Amino acid sequence: MFVRCCRNKLNQSAYFIQRFSSTLVVAEHDNQKLIPVTLNAITAANQIGGDVTCLVAGTQCAKVAEECSQIQGVKKVLLADNEAFKGFLPESVSPVVLAAQKQFNFSHIIAGSSAISKNLIPRVAAKLDVSPISDITGVKDPDTFIRLIYAGNAVQTLKSLDSLKLITVRSTAFEAAESGGNGTTENAPEVSISNTLSEFVSQELSKSDRPDLASARSVISGGRGMKNGENFQLLYDLAEKMNAAVGASRAAVDAGYVPNDLQVGQTGKIVAPDLYIAVGISGAIQHLAGMKDSKVIVAINKDPEAPIFQVADYGIVMDLFKAIPEMTSLLDKK
Ligand SMILES: Cc1cc2nc3c(=O)[nH]c(=O)nc-3n(C[C@H](O)[C@H](O)[C@H](O)COP(=O)(O)OP(=O)(O)OC[C@H]3O[C@@H](n4cnc5c(N)ncnc54)[C@H](O)[C@@H]3O)c2cc1C
Secondary structure: OHHHHHHHHHHHHHHHHHHHOEEEEEOOEOOOOEOOHHHHHHHHHHHHOOEEEEEEEEOOOHHHHHHHHOEOOEEEEEEEEOHHHHHHOHHHHHHHHHHHHHHHOOOEEEEEOOHHHHHHHHHHHHHHOOOEEEEEEEEEEOOEEEEEEOOOOEEEEEEOOOOOEEEEEOHHHOOOOOEOOOOEEEEOOOOOOOOOOOOOOOOOOOOOOOOOOOOOOEEEEEOHHHOOOOOHHHHHHHHHHHOOEEEEOHHHHHOOOOOHHHEEOOOOEOOOOOEEEEEOOOOOHHHHOOOOOOOEEEEEEOOOOOOHHHHOOEEEEOOHHHHHHHHHHHHHHO
């Protein structure tokens, strides 16, 4: 009897936690469609429990609000359509996040980890005087989160006592939320935006027919062993055959072989594809921090002692200038 009584109490408190959690997910998009990190952030919000609201702030972005309302778990979408949100400058977007918080008193504000959220969330946190919790990889309960520290060498379980939690979510650690929801859309609270600190001038996006590095199912990355930028053509040729994205180590980026949006690692992109092929990369911890959650890791390196072999599922000890053309020609024969 006693046990049953306690259980009931536990169930009740779980019920109340569930009921009182309410999360605002700041949606990232290009005014046409959602950017995948938002779907991972919605999954994290669903794991926290309670109502999930999404904020879609942009310019002529009603289509995105509609897409967002159809994601599983999204109860409501707040749409803030304004010319002032061009370029998604944090100085312009943060007032609408703050106004939404004032009106709805969310328990959590969440965004996917990205260049935009790294700019926005600390600004909102400073205005609200709470500590942001960055790059979580798991949700234990509405107050307790998992994140990696020391370049992924230690796992931290963090319990926050703040009544509002501001969180960014490591996208590779959460599945993308699927469509199939039926949320409502309403206008976000009106705010006057007078951003005198920054101005959006233009943006130049590198265009590529290859899959996006952060969400590709297969990634082939080259390191300093590639020797120069021209040799990366070997990786592009192989990537084309495999419909893979191409990445790089920081050494390859710093040497100017490839642009820095290809960098994988602690200070680059975090990827977790089904297949990661590291070519001429030694396996420094800062590189591993960005790819060691990949499902299958293949390393091609002429040095059998290279640390990358310690995390690799398959290792090829070979000169890459021999191995890569052979792999490409074998795929040609298929
Ligand atoms: C704060 C900080 C942040 C950092 N962030 C990142 C990050 O985000 N991403 C990152 O990658 N690094 C990062 N680094 C740098 C990192 O420490 C390493 O210096 C870097 O990853 C090394 O790159 P690499 O493996 O390409 O080069 P190297 O360590 O020089 O390795 C080259 C490898 O190529 C092999 N090789 C050479 N020729 C051939 C050939 N012909 N065939 C086959 N194999 C060959 C060699 O045996 C060697 O193992 C960071 C460092 C610091 C301090």
